[in-house]
Amino acid sequence: MKSAPKTFHVKSFGCQMNVYDGERMAELMAANGLTHTDDASAADLVVLNTCHIRERATEKVYSDIGRIRKEARRDHGNDPMIAIAGCVAQAEGAEIVARAKIDIVVGPQAYHNLPALVGQAARGEAALDTDMPVLSKFGQLPARRKVGPSAFLTVQEGCDKFCTYCVVPYTRGAEVSRPFAGIVDEARALVDAGAREITLLGQNVNAWDDGGRGLHDLIADLDRIPGLARIRYTTSHPNDMRDGLIRAHAEVEALMPFLHLPVQSGSSRILKAMNRSHTRDSYLRLLDRVRAARPDIALSGDFIVGFPGETEQDFEDTLSLVAEVGYAQAYSFKYSPRPGTPAADMPDQIAPEIMDERLQRLQAALNRDQQAFNAHTVGRTCDVLIERRGKLPGQMLGKSPWLQSVHLLTDAAIGDIVTVDLTRADPNSMAGVERVAVAA
Numbered sequence: 001m002k003s004a005p006k007t008f009h010v011k012s013f014g015c016q017m018n019v020y021d022g023e024r025m026a027e028l029m030a031a032n033g034l035t036h037t038d039d040a041s042a043a044d045l046v047v048l049n050t051c052h053i054r055e056r057a058t059e060k061v062y063s064d065i066g067r068i069r070k071e072a073r074r075d076h077g078n079d080p081m082i083a084i085a086g087c088v089a090q091a092e093g094a095e096i097v098a099r100a101k102i103d104i105v106v107g108p109q110a111y112h113n114l115p116a117l118v119g120q121a122a123r124g125e126a127a128l129d130t131d132m133p134v135l136s137k138f139g140q141l142p143a144r145r146k147v148g149p150s151a152f153l154t155v156q157e158g159c160d161k162f163c164t165y166c167v168v169p170y171t172r173g174a175e176v177s178r179p180f181a182g183i184v185d186e187a188r189a190l191v192d193a194g195a196r197e198i199t200l201l202g203q204n205v206n207a208w209d210d211g212g213r214g215l216h217d218l219i220a221d222l223d224r225i226p227g228l229a230r231i232r233y234t235t236s237h238p239n240d241m242r243d244g245l246i247r248a249h250a251e252v253e254a255l256m257p258f259l260h261l262p263v264q265s266g267s268s269r270i271l272k273a274m275n276r277s278h279t280r281d282s283y284l285r286l287l288d289r290v291r292a293a294r295p296d297i298a299l300s301g302d303f304i305v306g307f308p309g310e311t312e313q314d315f316e317d318t319l320s321l322v323a324e325v326g327y328a329q330a331y332s333f334k335y336s337p338r339p340g341t342p343a344a345d346m347p348d349q350i351a352p353e354i355m356d357e358r359l360q361r362l363q364a365a366l367n368r369d370q371q372a373f374n375a376h377t378v379g380r381t382c383d384v385l386i387e388r389r390g391k392l393p394g395q396m397l398g399k400s401p402w403l404q405s406v407h408l409l410t411d412a413a414i415g416d417i418v419t420v421d422l423t424r425a426d427p428n429s430m431a432g433v434e435r436v437a438v439a440a
Ligand code: SAH
Pocket: 053, 054, 165, 166, 167, 168, 203, 204, 235, 236, 237, 262, 264, 302, 303, 304, 333, 334, 335, 336, 337, 338
């Protein structure tokens, strides 16, 4: 039995929705009188907010548990209470307790119950909650108080798409949209707490719907909040990209010219086996429409190489799609068979060496396009939202509308938006020079 914790540390893995959940869990524990510490090994309660998407992500949780326990014992003579939250908690539940002697297991839809679970664990009772009550957590979390200039706001949860490789429909549950009013209230609170930019989050954020009103209607309402300068959204599914949202990219100035639209593969045969329900062609035609609405839009994507049955020709179709699109940035992964998903039992699983080789070729192509995109923006003038201090004296780091990291020398403060000439493309960021307003 462990005594009631006084300090806590939350560590999030995986996607931005987990980052958002991690922030909300931290706010919840602080509202319950616990003090946050940056040092995981010094905390009485460590919350690991986990990701189940690929095998490596899941294994990392178990190695982290071991490392934190060892460091806590060595450096502080401490045996912290450990809570596993997030998608591994949902997928593995009681198995984790058995495998790693965890005190608390709490799923992504149940973390509003964390304080009660901590109380149970402190009394030596089993503390496991992987229920999936629809959206009830949002009504039970404390209000947002202090956030950085760029904040996340989850508006949609879960997924009904059942791509044959993916665990998300099992770990996050069915697709549900948060109601309009609660989102607008939270957005206002975020702006009052310091946000200038809000990124709307959902596993399929563009499927957001409240009584027939779509994401573009929500964006139009958020656009009216004074002080909110920038709106972004992620992740979108090609099949939910409706006309209204495409039009919003032409009409709403605060909606940033950036679209993360995962395609996964450039081969329609593989897309069918993945149950993606879009084809190579329908995806490319969709991007034509997006570009017609917003010619300078920066495109981003996700790719999986080595899906079962992927031939060299299928993979070359992915490379040719990449060349045709010219992504500003992208994420690419080796296929990882996940327990319980249909693809894990498909024939023709691809050998690891072939996956390695394809991933290298794909990443070389994506890097080439990212450099080309960045080079193409040199000479442009744009707004930069200042997010943090750089390493050099007087240097600040921020983001361009196209989500590039920009470094510049400026007197501006965190949260300011400054006009910047982009002067150079470095490997991972852009150099910029602030435009100084000249008095007339
Ligand atoms: N909802 C989003 C993505 C969610 S998961 C969408 O549909 O696009 C984020 C990314 O992880 C996916 O886009 C996919 O590229 C990757 N991914 C998901 N399952 C995977 C698996 N089993 N192996 C490798 N990558 C996977």
